[in-house]
Amino acid sequence: xxxxxxxxxxxxVPLVYRALLGDHAEGRVTRVTxxxxxxxxxxxxxxxxxxxxxxxxxxxxxxxxxxxxxxxRGADFVFSAIRVGGxxxxxxxxxxxxxxxxLGQETVGAGGIAYGLRTVPVAVAVARRVAELAPDAxxxxxxxxxxxxxxxxxxxxxxxxxxxxxSPVGLGRxxxxxxxxxxxxxxxxxxxxxxxxxxxxxxxxxxxxxxRLLADxxxxxxxxxxxxxxxxWLRSLGAIxxxxxxxxxxxxxxxxxYRGAGRxxxxxxxxxxxAFYGAPSLESWYATLADREATYMAANREAAGAGDRAxxxxxxGGYEKVALALMRAIARNERATLILNVRNRATLSxxxxxxxxxxxxxxxxxxxxxxxxxxxxxxAVGLVTxxxxxxxxxxxxxxxxxxxxxxxAFALHPLVDSVAVARRLLDAYVKEHPGLGYLT
Numbered sequence: 001x002x003x004x005x006x007x008x009x010x011x012x013v014p015l016v017y018r019a020l021l022g023d024h025a026e027g028r029v030t031r032v033t034x035x036x037x038x039x040x041x042x043x044x045x046x047x048x049x050x051x052x053x054x055x056x057x058x059x060x061x062x063x064x065x066x067x068x069x070x071x072x073r074g075a076d077f078v079f080s081a082i083r084v085g086g087x088x089x090x091x092x093x094x095x096x097x098x099x100x101x102x103l104g105q106e107t108v109g110a111g112g113i114a115y116g117l118r119t120v121p122v123a124v125a126v127a128r129r130v131a132e133l134a135p136d137a138x139x140x141x142x143x144x145x146x147x148x149x150x151x152x153x154x155x156x157x158x159x160x161x162x163x164x165x166x167s168p169v170g171l172g173r174x175x176x177x178x179x180x181x182x183x184x185x186x187x188x189x190x191x192x193x194x195x196x197x198x199x200x201x202x203x204x205x206x207x208x209x210x211x212r213l214l215a216d217x218x219x220x221x222x223x224x225x226x227x228x229x230x231x232x233w234l235r236s237l238g239a240i241x242x243x244x245x246x247x248x249x250x251x252x253x254x255x256x257x258y259r260g261a262g263r264x265x266x267x268x269x270x271x272x273x274x275a276f277y278g279a280p281s282l283e284s285w286y287a288t289l290a291d292r293e294a295t296y297m298a299a300n301r302e303a304a305g306a307g308d309r310a311x312x313x314x315x316x317g318g319y320e321k322v323a324l325a326l327m328r329a330i331a332r333n334e335r336a337t338l339i340l341n342v343r344n345r346a347t348l349s350x351x352x353x354x355x356x357x358x359x360x361x362x363x364x365x366x367x368x369x370x371x372x373x374x375x376x377x378x379x380a381v382g383l384v385t386x387x388x389x390x391x392x393x394x395x396x397x398x399x400x401x402x403x404x405x406x407x408x409a410f411a412l413h414p415l416v417d418s419v420a421v422a423r424r425l426l427d428a429y430v431k432e433h434p435g436l437g438y439l440t
Contacts, residue, residue, distance in 0.1 A: 106265075
C-alpha cells in the first residue's frame with residue numbers, strides 16, 4: 001500500500017511512521033510520501049524517519065515532495081494533517097480571542113472558527129485534487145478542526161474521507177483502566193461532535209460498567225477527566241465528557257487561566273518546535289514530544305486544580321494507532337470498531353444526514369459505518385446543534401466569501417457572547433491573516 005501524508009513536515013509525523021514500522025502483516029504500507037509546502041521541515045522530518053527506520057529491514061520507503069499532485073498520484077490512502085498558517089497562526093488566533101475576553105483554543109470557540117475559516121478553503125482544494133488524481137484513495141483527516149474539515153471535504157469526497165481524533169481514544173483507555181477492563185474488549189457508547197462528545201456507557205461482556213465508576217467518588221477523582229470536571233459534575237451528567245468540554249462547562253475559569261498565563265499554548269509550541277527544527281534528531285524529537293504531552297491542557301488543569309498529568313497519560317494519545325487500524329480494516333476488509341468522524345446518515349436525529357458526527361463505527365472494506373446510538377439529552381442537543389450551526393456558517397463563508405456568514409459563525413457559537421464581539425474578532429483576524437482576505 002502507498003500512503004501519502006499531507007503536512008509531511010509536521011512534528012507528529014514520526015508517530016505515524018513509528019506505528020507503520022510495527023506493522024509486518026501482508027498488505028502493509030510499503031511506501032510513504034511526505035508532502036509539505038516547507039522543504040526545510042520536510043528535510044528535518046525525513047531525517048528523523050530515517051533514524052527511526054535504522055535497523056528495520058522492511059521499513060516503508062520514504063520520499064518527500066513539495067508538489068501536491070506528485071504526492072497524490074498512486075496513493076491508496078491520504079493522511080491529511082495540514083496546518084494552514086502554522087503555529088504562528090495558531091498563536092495569533094489565541095491572542096486575538098483572549099484580547100476580547102473569549103476563548104482562543106485552536107479547535108474550540110473563536111480560535112477554532114478562525115482556524116476553520118482559513119483551513120476549509122485549502123482542505124476543499126486538496127479534496128478536489130484527490131478526487132481528480134487519486135479517486136480510489138481513502139482520505140484520513142486529522143487536520144483541525146477535524147469534524148468541520150472532514151465535513152467540508154466530504155462535500156467533495158463523500159464517505160471516502162474519514163476523520164480521526166485521539167481524544168476519545170484516550171478517554172476510553174483511561175476509563176477502561178479504572179474499571180479493570182481491556183480497552184480492546186470494551187464497547188464505548190460515545191457520541192457527539194469532534195471535541196464535543198460524551199462517554200455514556202462502557203460495555204464489558206454485555207454489561208454497562210460505567211455506573212459502577214460514577215458511583216465511586218474516589219475512583220472518579222483519580223483520573224484526568226475526574227480531576228478536570230469534578231466527581232460531582234460527572235455524576236450530575238451521568239456521563240464522562242470529552243476533556244475539551246472543560247472549555248464549555250468552565251469557560252470563565254479557562255479564559256481567566258489562559259489570560260493569566262505568560263504565553264498562549266500556540267506561542268509555547270511555536271517556540272518549542274522552532275528549537276526542534278533548528279537541530280532535528282530522533283532524540284530531540286522524543287524529548288520535545290515528552291514535553292508537549294506533559295504540558296497538554298496545562299491551563300485547564302491549573303484552573304481546575306487538577307495538578308500534573310498522570311504518568312500513564314503521558315504516552316501519545318493514539319491517533320496514529322487509530323489511523324493504522326482504520327487503514328488495515330479498509331485495505332484488508334478486516335472488521336474493526338473505532339470512534340470516528342463520519343457523515344451522520346440517521347445516527348443523530350437532531351442533525352441532518354450530511355452532518356459529520358463523532359461516533360462508534362464498524363469499519364470494513366467498504367469504509368466506516370456509524371452505529372445506532374441512543375438520543376442525546378437536551379443539554380447535549382443544545383451544544384451539538386449550536387456548534388454545528390456555527391460550523392455550517394464557516395463552510396458557507398469559505399464557499400461564498402461572505403463576510404456576513406463569517407460574522408454569523410462567530411456570533412452563533414456558544415462561547416462568543418456578543419455580535420459586536422463577533423464583528424471585532426473577524427476584523428482582527430482578517431488583519432492578522434492575509435489568507436482571510438477572501439471574506440468581503
